[in-house]
Amino acid sequence: MSTTNLAIAGGPPVRTKPYPEWPTADERERELLLEVLDSRRWWATQGTKVREFEAAWAGFHGAESSIAVTNGSHTLEIALLALGVGEGDEVIVPNWTFFATVAAVLMVNAVPVLVDVDPDTGCIDPGAVRAAIGPRTRAVIPVHIAGSVADMDAITAIAREHDLVVVEDCAHAHGSTWRGTPVGMLGDAGSYSFQSSKLMTGGEGGAIVSRHRDVLDVARSLSDCGRRPGEWFYSHYLLGGNYRMTEWQGAVLLAQLERFPEQQRNRARNAEMLNRELASIPGIHPQGRLAGCTSQGNYCYVVRVEESDFGLDRDTLREALLAEGIPLTMAYPPLTRLDVFSDPDGLSPRVRSKRGMSDFPSLSLPVSERMADTTLWFTTSVLMGTEDDARDVVRAVRKVMEHRMEIPSRG
Numbered sequence: 001m002s003t004t005n006l007a008i009a010g011g012p013p014v015r016t017k018p019y020p021e022w023p024t025a026d027e028r029e030r031e032l033l034l035e036v037l038d039s040r041r042w043w044a045t046q047g048t049k050v051r052e053f054e055a056a057w058a059g060f061h062g063a064e065s066s067i068a069v070t071n072g073s074h075t076l077e078i079a080l081l082a083l084g085v086g087e088g089d090e091v092i093v094p095n096w097t098f099f100a101t102v103a104a105v106l107m108v109n110a111v112p113v114l115v116d117v118d119p120d121t122g123c124i125d126p127g128a129v130r131a132a133i134g135p136r137t138r139a140v141i142p143v144h145i146a147g148s149v150a151d152m153d154a155i156t157a158i159a160r161e162h163d164l165v166v167v168e169d170c171a172h173a174h175g176s177t178w179r180g181t182p183v184g185m186l187g188d189a190g191s192y193s194f195q196s197s198k199l200m201t202g203g204e205g206g207a208i209v210s211r212h213r214d215v216l217d218v219a220r221s222l223s224d225c226g227r228r229p230g231e232w233f234y235s236h237y238l239l240g241g242n243y244r245m246t247e248w249q250g251a252v253l254l255a256q257l258e259r260f261p262e263q264q265r266n267r268a269r270n271a272e273m274l275n276r277e278l279a280s281i282p283g284i285h286p287q288g289r290l291a292g293c294t295s296q297g298n299y300c301y302v303v304r305v306e307e308s309d310f311g312l313d314r315d316t317l318r319e320a321l322l323a324e325g326i327p328l329t330m331a332y333p334p335l336t337r338l339d340v341f342s343d344p345d346g347l348s349p350r351v352r353s354k355r356g357m358s359d360f361p362s363l364s365l366p367v368s369e370r371m372a373d374t375t376l377w378f379t380t381s382v383l384m385g386t387e388d389d390a391r392d393v394v395r396a397v398r399k400v401m402e403h404r405m406e407i408p409s410r411g
């Protein structure tokens with residue numbers, strides 16, 4: 001008699017049918033792309049698609065305008081520069097985020113200060129922000145991890161009190177709101193990415209939103225060689241670069257945005273079901289969401305695994321779930337563990353000699369380390385099918401728990 005139930009031990013998987021593929025596209029992308037092709041205006045300076053997308057993305061935020069650029073790394077740099085952050089300024093960054101958040105700070109010659117995150121949401125801990133403020137602190141970059149919005153009431157209050165600017169890293173949070181306001185419009189600027197894994201994508205791409213007209217004007221100029229709209233082509237008013245989006249990306253993103261609200265409603269429904277169902281499994285803790293987070297764009301679906309209650313460690317559960325046909329990506333390592341910060345050659349001499357930057361690998365930021373080591377990141381695809389498709393996540397986690405003794409020991 002076979003005693004194998006788990007796919008990782010040779011049994012049949014919960015799912016053989018693949019989840020919906022990401023990214024998605026249909027005739028609408030094709031139609032708009034062909035319009036661009038036939039127009040021979042592939043350049044945003046002459047075309048209409050990027051401008052249309054900027055207007056639509058601004059409308060989505062209740063904003064006057066938005067600035068579409070190359071990617072969501074450049075948006076962070078441009079937003080910091082447009083807000084006057086640079087040489088010698090300290091910028092507070094959560095230790096649990098993608099590398100681009102901290103790299104942007106270094107790219108504008110400012111000094112990143114890493115702080116810990118909240119154990120429930122995984123987003124920057126406002127208490128840690130407050131404790132990290134010094135005389136040179138100029139900015140803070142909250143990251144809305146997996147669309148769960150950081151505590152923007154606390155962060156904007158701290159920023160007002162200490163005269164800091166707030167750049168929201170919204171790369172995971174298309175469609176997230178805080179007390180009804182779209183993310184990116186709570187701080188002084190918001191940075192979006194449209195890279196391939198994000199909730200809307202043009203392959204690459206990024207956009208800056210802001211409540212401040214002057215910040216958008218400077219961001220526009222910085223992203224277009226320092227030009228000013230309407231002025232002679234060879235007049236350059238600021239030290240800007242070419243960070244322009246192409247019309248191809250603008251076309252695809254217009255189609256992606258049209259489809260976004262319906263996709264997001266479906267993802268949110270499935271995520272709420274998973275939150276309820278998975279919370280009843282011992283040792284499985286769905287990512288928390290603050291009361292102020294009135295809507296959550298689900299870049300991915302995150303749960304924390306408490307090994308002592310579940311009976312397996314995160315990595316073993318992860319492998320068993322992958323074998324069951326459940327797609328997962330990797331959780332971010334904490335920034336303090338990245339090679340670039342431990343290798344003496346990883347940072348440019350200019351950055352290395354910067355006074356005031358702490359030795360990241362020696363920092364102790366235990367919550368972010370625990371989040372990196374104990375969370376599972378299900379890809380957004382698990383939320384993109386029917387409710388029954390999403391329920392396979394619950395079935396798989398329960399199955400692995402019930403049959404965990406079958407897993408060959410890993411030592």
Ligand SMILES: *Cc1c(COP(=O)(O)O)cnc(C)c1O
Binds near residue numbers: 073074098100169194
């Ligand atoms: C994806 C991402 C970025 C960078 O965006 P790119 O468009 O890939 O440059 C920045 N911050 C976070 C949190 C991200 O997930």
